Amino acid sequence: MIKRINTLILLISWAVTAHAQTINFHAWGGSPQVNRYLQWVNTQTEAEFGITVNHVKLADTSDAVSRVLAEKAAGNHDRGSVDLIWINGENFAAMKRHGLLHQNWVSSLTNFALTNPDKNRNMTMDFGIPTDGQEAPWGKAAMVFYYNARYLDVPPKNAAELLSFSQQHPGRFAYPLPTDYLGISFLKYLALTLPDIPHERLYAPVDAHSLRRVTMPLFEYLDALHPTLWHEGKFFARQASRLQRLFDDNALFVSFSFTAAEIPAAVSRFDLPTSTRTYAMADGSLSNVHFIGIPYNSGHKDAARKVVNFLLSPRAQARKKQRQVWGDDTVLDVSLLSDAQSRLFAGEQAHPAALPVNGHNQLLAEPHASWTDALREAWFTRYGDHL
Amino acid sequence: MFSTALLVSRWLFIALLIVPVGAGIVAVLLPALSYFPAIGEHHFSLAAFSRLMQVDSIVHMAMLSLFTGLMATFIATVGTLSILAISYHTAMLGWVQRLLSPVLVIPHAAAAIALGFILSPAGWPARLVSPELSGWIAPPVVSLLHDELGLSVTIALAIKALPFMLLMALSVLAQPHLADRLQKQVCVARTMGYTPATAFLSVVWPVLYPLIRLPVLAVLAFATANVEIPLILGPGSPPTLAVAVLQWFNNVDIFMRLQASAAACLHIGVTGLAIIIWLLIEKGAAALFHRRRCTGARNFASWWLSVIAYFTLGTLILLMLCMLISLVTWSFATYWPFPDTFPLGITLIHWQTSLTALSQPALNALLIALPVSVIAVGLSLLVLEQEQISHRATVSPGLKKEAVLFLPLLVPGVAFLFGLTWFSQFIGAGVWLPVLVSHFVYVLPYVFLSLAVAYRRFDIRYTYVGYGLGASPYDVFWKVKLPQLFAPIMVALALGIAISFSQYLPTLLPGAGTIATVTTESVAVSAGGSRRLSAVYTLVQMIMPLIGFALAWWLPLRFFNPAAWSD
Incomplete structure (x- = not known):
């Protein structure tokens, strides 16, 4: 009898914990590679820890931020719908400001030490804002441009050349709305590279004076660019x-991305023409680290932490770096890894559409997070409501 | 017992339509009036509305919603009228019906994506004329998509509205007592020398139109407030009001929700205004038409009606063909540089990628659609039975119920769904229940209307025979009526499933984005980087409801069919 009760209790506790083991990972869902990678992560975590990772595909990460905010507002403090969130920059700044993130959990991850956080400051700084153990680094990216060699022999190599290219070929270049990550990144790239802008001001919190100093030359450039855009x-x-699809339509001749590996992968999947060529701007490439946070009201914090630790493992990071998988650069310091582990990161064969090795001329760090909102608002004030 | 169940079902039916919509409206009205305790707003004020009025393009947005909605409804109504006029009582009618029925179950999002494929500067029609005729070696810079007037939105809305109106009209015309009377009247008109089209316009239309007015107004309300079509095809600065509401709601700044709620309330006004304008147009057209009708011209409008009918049908068929061919081609395409008419090769890779990724969303869609449709069919049957037993409105349901039925179709979804989402978050109802309720609200009207047609046609004498043999009302319902109505019940079920499959906003909002269905995934992928994947998703979206209808057609052949038993 007692044995039976014990079995029953075991069964119940198993059912309860099994029920608690589904993690809702809210992450941008626009890239098939990322989506497939997360599917792989799910198979691994299910096998290793019995944790199901449900990728909630976001069109826009701010959707998830506003969801957590709404939950907090509605008094839902311990059974939130978001367990993990892929963020950086202003979304992190917003979540940190509103106290939406679980705190002081990152340093307890065994694999976090492999990122060598004491040496690599950008593992604990997100767009100039200290992460304070509220989010763990996941990957690195830098902006690249690509062009269609069928229509162009020489691509524009800096902001000024980009403008004259667009004037010569009206309608063949586009950038997304600044509400999009890549859209605001394009504005930052211009702000960091256009002459007549005091670039050092972008690394300090924004104020009215520096905003004016930055936006005046910026808008002068955009005023000239906009009539020539798509x-x-x-x-x-x-x-x-959307830019990638327009480029594939041959509607755009030049486009850009924040994930260099996405371009050869898209060519292999037939989603970009074979004549696609990737390059980096001569005047510099905007670069940053992206992170993973756990909302303060997640009901599955322990399981979420386990998943993040797995995401930081050499195995998961090496797979993510493979171009056929995702091609996202690792945040681990490979010199800290064992020989067997670092062999996982060995080089791959070249692809004609890929960015050449050492293709970046100069990496530009992200401006202070306060600039994101300021630049975006200034853009909308200047160019009207686009929704 | 059975009669109690019937009575309860009647109240349940009305409550299930009114309560979610009502709760949603109240819940969106409170934040619109700046009452949002959760973010520290405790006082009623009109601040959100005044902020909304300060948005430069707000009038423009409202006008865009009005224009696209009214134009699409106008095109669909004129198209319905002219097609019926030339095909009423001809063999062509059945052919038109068969042609347009599948279009009815294509989700709005799929229609919009497919239209985007062919209107795109790199679309198949542009490739056909390039480079020989047009001289284009790269896609033209001028684009028909995202035009500031919303013309592509209007076309997509009209494509979806026309089959709905036409089939509603046909179901009305199929009512035996009406069909008889009208046929006789048309015969009289024909013997007096009126051409078929003029006879239809003068005799049938004035009787028919009042009977389909509610569906027409539902189409209008839906067209003004639809989100996914203008989101995919529409302009961005400014977008239609419904798209603006969605974007403001999703804004990271939670205080924008007050403005979004105010805009959602404004949308109820805009939709109301559209209905008023439509009723005025209707009055004007009726007066104008009445004078012309009395001149006695035997072929009045006959030529115009056939021109419009053939033009509409021709355009529709051409568009559908183009959409289908281009979707199928893209879904198998390898590289496909611009002026080439066909891709350089074909591959199965896009289908393989998508089918794996779509299995969970397809399962979710089924998990929502099946219970919702089964309950909707069951409830509708009980309500129809209750009406027939109580001899109330044996022929057509009373006006009150009809109006209740159209409530969710007349109130803009962007308004009450946001309220409903907020409300369900507030009471902690999770995500599945609110999604099921929202779907139910949209599925029930269609299922009920579709079943009501069959109930109207049911030969009541069978039930008399049943009662005469001593069967209870329950037995008559269960053993006499249901087996004979098996085919229409299956069709209603398939329709319910199809409607549920196609819901975008009712899945996205109450589901908090966590429940992915084929439709939400398809809209997400349509904004993504791969035209080929988007083609596959859109095709899957179109095929899924058709499978339901194929089953609905096949199952009655197997069951309750004497021919099948004799095997």
């Missing part, structure tokens, strides 16, 4: 992924 700058793509 749809004459009257309609902007809402999402970055």
